[in-house]
Amino acid sequence: MVNTNKPSVKLKVSNLSINYGEASALRDVNLDVYENEIFGIIGPANSGKTSFLKTINRMDIFTPGMKVVGDIIFNGTSLDQWRNVYALRSRIGVVFPLPVGLPLTIYENVALAPRLAGVKNRTELDIIVERCLTRAALWDEVKDRLDSLGSMLSGGQQQRLTIARALSQEPDLLMLDEFSIAVDPVTTMRIEDVLKELKHEMTIILVTNLVQQAYRLADRTAFFLMGDCVEMGNTEDLFSGNVQDERTRDYIEGRFG
Amino acid sequence: MSNERILKTTRQGKPGQGAGDRNLDWYIDKAVQVLVLIAGISAIVFIIGIFTFITKEGISFIFESSYRISAYTIGTLEEKEFPEELLEELEILEGETYVDAAELIIAMEETIGKEATDQYKGLIIEHSVHEPFKVMDFFFSTRWKPTSEWKPTYGAFALIIGTASVTGLAMIVAIPFSLGAAIYIGEFATGKTREALKVLVEMLAAIPSVVWGFIGLSIMNPLIIKAFDVPIGLNVLNAGVILGLMAAPIMATIAEDALKAVPDRYREAAEAMGATRWQVIFKVVLPAAKKGLLAAILLGLGRGFGETMAVLMATGHAINLPTSIFDSVRALTATIAAELGETAVGSDHYRALFTLGIFLFVVTFVINLTADLVVRGVKKG
Numbered sequence: 001m002v003n004t005n006k007p008s009v010k011l012k013v014s015n016l017s018i019n020y021g022e023a024s025a026l027r028d029v030n031l032d033v034y035e036n037e038i039f040g041i042i043g044p045a046n047s048g049k050t051s052f053l054k055t056i057n058r059m060d061i062f063t064p065g066m067k068v069v070g071d072i073i074f075n076g077t078s079l080d081q082w083r084n085v086y087a088l089r090s091r092i093g094v095v096f097p098l099p100v101g102l103p104l105t106i107y108e109n110v111a112l113a114p115r116l117a118g119v120k121n122r123t124e125l126d127i128i129v130e131r132c133l134t135r136a137a138l139w140d141e142v143k144d145r146l147d148s149l150g151s152m153l154s155g156g157q158q159q160r161l162t163i164a165r166a167l168s169q170e171p172d173l174l175m176l177d178e179f180s181i182a183v184d185p186v187t188t189m190r191i192e193d194v195l196k197e198l199k200h201e202m203t204i205i206l207v208t209n210l211v212q213q214a215y216r217l218a219d220r221t222a223f224f225l226m227g228d229c230v231e232m233g234n235t236e237d238l239f240s241g242n243v244q245d246e247r248t249r250d251y252i253e254g255r256f257g
Numbered sequence: 258m259s260n261e262r263i264l265k266t267t268r269q270g271k272p273g274q275g276a277g278d279r280n281l282d283w284y285i286d287k288a289v290q291v292l293v294l295i296a297g298i299s300a301i302v303f304i305i306g307i308f309t310f311i312t313k314e315g316i317s318f319i320f321e322s323s324y325r326i327s328a329y330t331i332g333t334l335e336e337k338e339f340p341e342e343l344l345e346e347l348e349i350l351e352g353e354t355y356v357d358a359a360e361l362i363i364a365m366e367e368t369i370g371k372e373a374t375d376q377y378k379g380l381i382i383e384h385s386v387h388e389p390f391k392v393m394d395f396f397f398s399t400r401w402k403p404t405s406e407w408k409p410t411y412g413a414f415a416l417i418i419g420t421a422s423v424t425g426l427a428m429i430v431a432i433p434f435s436l437g438a439a440i441y442i443g444e445f446a447t448g449k450t451r452e453a454l455k456v457l458v459e460m461l462a463a464i465p466s467v468v469w470g471f472i473g474l475s476i477m478n479p480l481i482i483k484a485f486d487v488p489i490g491l492n493v494l495n496a497g498v499i500l501g502l503m504a505a506p507i508m509a510t511i512a513e514d515a516l517k518a519v520p521d522r523y524r525e526a527a528e529a530m531g532a533t534r535w536q537v538i539f540k541v542v543l544p545a546a547k548k549g550l551l552a553a554i555l556l557g558l559g560r561g562f563g564e565t566m567a568v569l570m571a572t573g574h575a576i577n578l579p580t581s582i583f584d585s586v587r588a589l590t591a592t593i594a595a596e597l598g599e600t601a602v603g604s605d606h607y608r609a610l611f612t613l614g615i616f617l618f619v620v621t622f623v624i625n626l627t628a629d630l631v632v633r634g635v636k637k638g
Contacts, residue, residue, distance in 0.1 A: 090530065102545075103545040104541070
C-alpha cells in the first residue's frame with residue numbers, strides 16, 4: 001500500500017494563497033500529501049508554514065483578518081464541503097510548538113477527545129488513555145500519577161502529553177508544528193522514533209526548522225521561503241543536492257536562514 | 258541643539274547636580290516616598306482603628322452582668338406577692354444599676370430596712386440580675402425588642418436569617434447572571450461590542466445603592482404585588498432580586514478577568530481537537546478559571562452581606578422569620594442603620610447594635626479572607 005507506484009493522495013492543496021489583511025503569508029501553493037508518509041515542511045521563520053497548517057484544520061475562521069483562497073481536498077472532499085468544521089478538526093491532530101498541557105489531570109487531558117466524541121465507558125477510556133500515553137512514550141513516567149495536573153509536567157513531558165492527546169483523537173492526519181522547540185534532544189529523539197512508528201497508521205505533516213530533523217524523518221520535503229513553496233521533492237533528492245532551485249541547497253547547507 | 262551640545266549637557270549635568278547637592282527632584286522624590294508610605298500604611302491603621310472602635314463599644318455588652326431594679330423586677334416581684342408597702346419603697350431604686358450583689362444589698366438596706374432585706378434579698382437579687390447579652394438569646398431568639406419598657410431583649414436570630422435569606426436569594430440571582438455575562442463578554446463578544454459591554458457593566462457596578470433601593474421601593478414593589486397577588490411587595494424576593502442585580506456587575510467584572518487570565522493556547526488546543534465553542538468553555542476554560550470565578554462569587558457574597566441601604570428599603574424592615582420569599586424581613590445592617598441614631602450613647606441598645614456590628618465585621622472578614630486566599634491560590638496554580 002505504501003510502496004505502490006501511485007500512492008493515494010491524503011491531502012491535495014491547489015493554488016492556496018493566504019493573506020493577513022494586506023500582508024501575504026502564502027502564495028499559490030500546490031502540493032499533494034500521500035497516505036502514510038511523513039511530509040516535511042522546512043523553511044525559515046515567517047515563511048507561512050504555521051499559516052498553512054492553520055488552514056488545513058480550518059483554524060483560520062477564528063483568526064480575524066486571515067483570508068484564504070484556493071482549494072484543499074482532504075480525504076477526497078474539499079474543505080469547503082465539510083459542513084461541520086468540528087468533525088473535520090477531530091480527524092486532524094495538531095501538536096503546537098509550545099507544549100500545551102491543559103489544566104486538567106493527565107488522565108483527563110488524554111480522555112478529553114474521546115469524551116467529546118461520546119465515549120463514556122470508563123474501561124474503554126482507560127484503555128485509550130493507556131494506549132495513547134504508551135505510544136507517546138510517556139506512560140511509564142506518569143502511570144502512577146494520572147490524577148495530577150497535566151500543566152504541572154515538565155516541558156518535554158507536556159509535549160509528549162500533547163502528542164498523546166492528539167493521538168487520542170484517532171486522527172487520519174497528524175500535524176506537528178516545530179514540536180521540538182521546547183523539548184530536550186533526548187526526548188526529541190524518542191518522539192521521532194514514535195513518529196516513525198506512527199506513519200504506518202496515519203499521515204504526518206511535520207513542520208520543522210531543524211533541517212536535519214526533516215532529513216531523518218520525512219519521506220518527502222517541501223521548502224517554504226517567504227510565502228512561496230520554492231521546492232518540493234523526495235527528501236533523499238533534496239539532501240543529496242538534487243534541487244531545482246539554488247536557494248534550497250543554500251538553506252539545507254546552512255548558508256542562510 | 259547639536260548632538261555635541263546635548264552630550265555635553267548630559268555629562269556635566271544640570272546646575273545643582275553635583276555630588277553634594279540635593280536639588281528639587283531629590284526632595285520631590287523623598288516627599289512622594291513619604292506620602293505613598295502614609296497612604297499604604299493607612300489601610301492597616303484604619304482596619305485596626307475600626308476594629309478597636311466597634312469592639313470597644315460592643316464587647317462590654319457581651320461580657321457585662323450587673324444588678325438593676327427595673328420595671329421588669331418590680332412587676333415580677335408584684336406577681337410573687339411581695340409586700341406592697343415594701344414595693345413602693347423599692348420603686349425609688351428603679352433604674353439604678355449595681356455592679357455586684359453586695360452593692361445592691363447595701364442599697365436595699367438603706368431603702369427597705371435591714372430586716373426586710375434579709376428576708377427578701379434572695380428574691381430581689383434573682384429578679385434583678387441584668388445580663389443584656391446571652392449567647393443563646395442573641396443567636397437563637399427572634400425577640401429583638403430593644404425599646405421595650407418592660408424588659409428589653411436582644412435576639413438577633415430573625416435579623417441573621419433576614420440577612421441570610423436575602424443574600425442567599427441574591428446569590429441565586431447573581432451567580433448565573435454574572436457568570437453568563439462574563440462568559441459572553443470574555444469568550445464570545447469581540448471588538449466594539451466587547452468594549453462597550455465592559456464599560457456598561459462597570460458603570461452598572463457604580464450605581465449607588467440608594468438608587469437600587471428606590472427601584473425596589475417604587476418599581477419592584479407594585480410589580481410583585483401585581484404579579485404574585487400578595488399584600489406586600491417589600492419582601493425577601495424584592496430585596497433578593499435588587500441585591501442580586503447590584504452584586505452581579507462587580508461579580509461579572511471579576512469573573513471576566515478570571516476568564517481572560519486563561520491562556521489562549523488552552524482554547525486553541527481544545528479547538529484544534531474538534532471541540533465546539535461551548536465544549537471549549539465548559540471543559541477547559543471554566544475548569545481553568547474556577548478559582549477566579551469562586552473569588553468573584555465570594556466577593557459578591559461579601560458585598561450582598563454588607564449592603565445596607567437597598568435592603569433597608571426593599572425588605573420591608575419587619576422582624577420576621579420568613580416562611581416564603583413573599584415575607585418581609587429585616588437585615589442586620591439595616592437594623593444598625595435605622596436604630597443607631599435613636600439610641601443613647603452607651604446604653605444597652607447602643608451597645609447591642611455594636612455587637613451586631615462585631616458579628617457583621619467577623620462574617621465579612623471571613624468571607625473576604627476566604628476570597629483572598631482563593632485568589633492567592635489562583636496566582637500560584
